[in-house]
Every structure is written in C-alpha cells, then in structure tokens.
Amino acid sequence: MQTIEKYNFAGKKAFVRVDFNVPLDENFKITDDTRIRAALPTLKKILADGGSPIIGSHLGRPKGVTDKYSLKHILGHLSGLLGIEVQFAGDCAGEEAAAKAAALKPGEALLLENLRFYAEEEGKPRNVLEEASDEEKTAAKKAVKLSQKEFTRKLASYADAYVNDAFGTAHRAHASTALIAGYFDTADKMFGYLMEKEVQAVEKILKDINRPFTAIMGGSKVSSKIEIIENLLGKVDNLIITGGMTYTFTKAQGGKIGNSICEDDKLNLAIELLKKAEEEGVNIVLAVDAKIADSFSNEAKTGFSKVGEIPDGWEGLDIGPETEKLYADVIRQSKTILWNGPTGVFEFENFTHGSRAVGEAIVEATREGAFSLVGGGDSVACVNKFGLAEGVSYVSTGGGALLEAIEGKILPGIAAIEDN
Ligand code: AMP
Numbered sequence: 001m002q003t004i005e006k007y008n009f010a011g012k013k014a015f016v017r018v019d020f021n022v023p024l025d026e027n028f029k030i031t032d033d034t035r036i037r038a039a040l041p042t043l044k045k046i047l048a049d050g051g052s053p054i055i056g057s058h059l060g061r062p063k064g065v066t067d068k069y070s071l072k073h074i075l076g077h078l079s080g081l082l083g084i085e086v087q088f089a090g091d092c093a094g095e096e097a098a099a100k101a102a103a104l105k106p107g108e109a110l111l112l113e114n115l116r117f118y119a120e121e122e123g124k125p126r127n128v129l130e131e132a133s134d135e136e137k138t139a140a141k142k143a144v145k146l147s148q149k150e151f152t153r154k155l156a157s158y159a160d161a162y163v164n165d166a167f168g169t170a171h172r173a174h175a176s177t178a179l180i181a182g183y184f185d186t187a188d189k190m191f192g193y194l195m196e197k198e199v200q201a202v203e204k205i206l207k208d209i210n211r212p213f214t215a216i217m218g219g220s221k222v223s224s225k226i227e228i229i230e231n232l233l234g235k236v237d238n239l240i241i242t243g244g245m246t247y248t249f250t251k252a253q254g255g256k257i258g259n260s261i262c263e264d265d266k267l268n269l270a271i272e273l274l275k276k277a278e279e280e281g282v283n284i285v286l287a288v289d290a291k292i293a294d295s296f297s298n299e300a301k302t303g304f305s306k307v308g309e310i311p312d313g314w315e316g317l318d319i320g321p322e323t324e325k326l327y328a329d330v331i332r333q334s335k336t337i338l339w340n341g342p343t344g345v346f347e348f349e350n351f352t353h354g355s356r357a358v359g360e361a362i363v364e365a366t367r368e369g370a371f372s373l374v375g376g377g378d379s380v381a382c383v384n385k386f387g388l389a390e391g392v393s394y395v396s397t398g399g400g401a402l403l404e405a406i407e408g409k410i411l412p413g414i415a416a417i418e419d420n
Helices: 034-049 072-082 095-103 134-157 179-183 193-206 226-233 243-252 264-280 321-332 353-367 377-385 400-406 412-418
Strands: 013-017 052-056 087-089 110-112 161-164 189-191 213-217 238-241 283-285 289-293 302-306 315-319 336-340 371-374
Touching (some): 034 052, 034 072, 095 110, 161 179, 161 412, 193 371, 213 226, 226 264, 238 243, 238 321, 243 264, 243 315, 283 321, 289 321, 315 353, 321 353, 336 400, 353 371, 353 377
Parallel strands (some): 013 052, 013 161, 052 110, 087 110, 213 336, 238 283
Antiparallel strands (some): 289 302
C-alpha cells in the first residue's frame, strides 16, 4: 500500500478528499476549525514536495446548490492557515474546475465547491416525490448511479494521485470518498496523515489489545449503541454502560427510575445484553447512584439517590459520587480504554461532574501507560470542554465512522485504498 510519507508529489496534482464540514455562525464565520487544522499536515506535505492539492469536501447536508453551504466561506481561513492564496472553483464538476485544475502550478492549491451540491456525490436521487411509483423511484436511483460514474470520472481526471484524509466520511461509499479510488493505480492512492492515524488508532483498539480493556459507553439511547455494545462484548473485559442508557437497564432489572429517560421497548434487550455479557465473562459496570433533578434543566433542584430508587417527579441527569468512584477504579486499572458518550447531560453545567471524573480517570490511566481512544461527537466535546484532550492517547475526528469501524464493519473509504 502506498503511504503519503513515501510519496513524492513534486510536479503532481493530488485530489485530496478532506472533511471541512465545520460549524459556521449566522455570518458564515467558522466557530470551530479543528477539522481544517486536522488536514493541514497532509496539505502542507503535498505543497512542500512541490505538488498541487485539489481539495474536495462536503459542508452540511445541502439538497442542491445553497449559498449557506458554500465552501467559499472557508476559503480565506484555509488560505491563512496554509500561508498561500488558495484558488477556488465555484462548481466542483464544471468547466471552471477543470480549467483551474489544469492550470494549477506546483505549490498552488485549489479548493473545489461543495461536492454535495451534486446528488451524484452521494449517489442518492433528489426531488423524487413521496407519491412517485416504485418504478419511478427505481428509475431515479438508476439515473443518479449512472451519472455518478461520470461525476466520479470527472473528479478523478483533475489529478495524478488520490489522497483520502476524510475519516469522518469513511463509512460512506460516496464518489469522492471511495469510488474515485478506482480511477488511480495502487501506487498513486493513499491515506492522508489524519486518516492514517485514525486507522491505526482503531486497529489498536480492535486488534492490538493490552488488557484489561475497558469500554465506556454513554449517551442517551441503547438503541443507537446496540450494535457497538454487542460487538464489544466479545472483546472487552469491562463494559461501563452509562448516561441515559442506565435507566433502561435499571428499569429492566425492576428499579424505580422516576422520570428518567428510558426506552420501554428495549427492556428485554437490556436483559439479553446482561445475559450475553455474563456468558462472555464481561464485567458490566452500571451506575449505583445518580444525581437527580426535579426537571430537565440546569436550574432544576438537585439531589442524589440510589439508581433504582429515584422518586416520582425526579430524573437522573448524571451519575452520583459512589458511581464516579466505581468507574474511576475500573478505568485506572485498565490498559486499553475506549470512551464514547457522556455519563450525563454534560451540556448543563450542573451535570458535568461525572463525565469530568471519567475523563480525569482516563487521563490518569493514560499517564500510567494505557492506550486511550476517545471518539464520537459528545465525548470529544467533553474532553475539549474539560481541557483533557492532551492527556488521552487519541481523540478521533470521526463520529459515525469510528463507531462503524468498532462495530466491526468494513469502511468503504478505507477498503478503497487498502484492498486495491
Ligand atoms: P448520544 O448522542 O446517544 O451519544 O447521546 C449524547 C446525549 O446524551 C447528550 O446530549 C447528553 O445530554 C445525553 N444524556 C446523557 N445522559 C443523559 C441522561 N441521564 N438523561 C438524558 N439525556 C442524557
């Protein structure tokens, strides 16, 4: 497999798929440029070699050309970070893009307009009416798949090499994330530096495990985490199930949960998961106490209660002190740690304590030699909010992509480079 470090981009044009899907405020100012910064090592290497990056990304979920989602809003900031005036093509697959790509000189960079302005990027038909017949829907799907080929071929035609540095979209088989790789020789396609680090971090969690291995799965719903929990049962020694999910388990075991968040249709599933964990010899760690509130608000009256004895009219919005200690003890003894999802409603200042305690215990374990991977939007937001990002081994930029990789799924963006 080719690597970006070995590749010499001198005199070459490289189509670089990045993830510049950054948040913008109402004046189109970037409010968090982490994703742009994460792609800089790759872009700088290409430029330093004397190559020319042709940069493609999506921004938001546009349903066609929409000014709000134009990548022109980030052009100035990107130019500043790279220290060169990056050129811009206002249509990623039009004549302007082809001409600007062709005229690009070594050391120059071109940013293409939002790839998702074309339905062909995702290969999903748009504007098909709900009431269309099945035949019409199938015909629309076929049509977009056909033109997707043309679109992909066009993007590929701009460049001599293909670099995928967009881990956040690696779980999508889109034109620019996977299909395009088919138009380049094995020697001319590779991961960017960011993607390489992400793939290595996932491999360490899945294949190169130092034990004990502890996964902390938090967040609101069992239903959105079920596949990953099932997959982890065959791998981890300890599984801390926390956050809003706690109460589905507590209720399933006969506890009183007051108004706490609960998925009543998942009670049997919760019991099955506990049984499966026992069969696999996995130590499931559930909360024993909760920080409770009399309403879903930062200003609510608060108290503490045993997790299965929450009074009517109250709800659990974070873990309590006994649980913090219980979790921290397990985490501190671990050698491999995966954290996905907060222990409570960390968006409310009064319910951040548990998530902070988990983050701090992970940092301590990491200092003692553990490998720790934090991923999935909300736990990343937690470590950033608490200033703990420097103390963990790796903070993944991929939410859905990371979870799918850990579920054991093959990511099309990775397979397109690794398997060809
Ligand atoms: P997820 O997107 O499934 O990872 O869930 C993250 C969300 O879960 C965050 O917005 C938290 O506020 C929320 N959450 C965590 N604990 C609780 C809880 N005890 N009750 C309600 N929501 C929670």
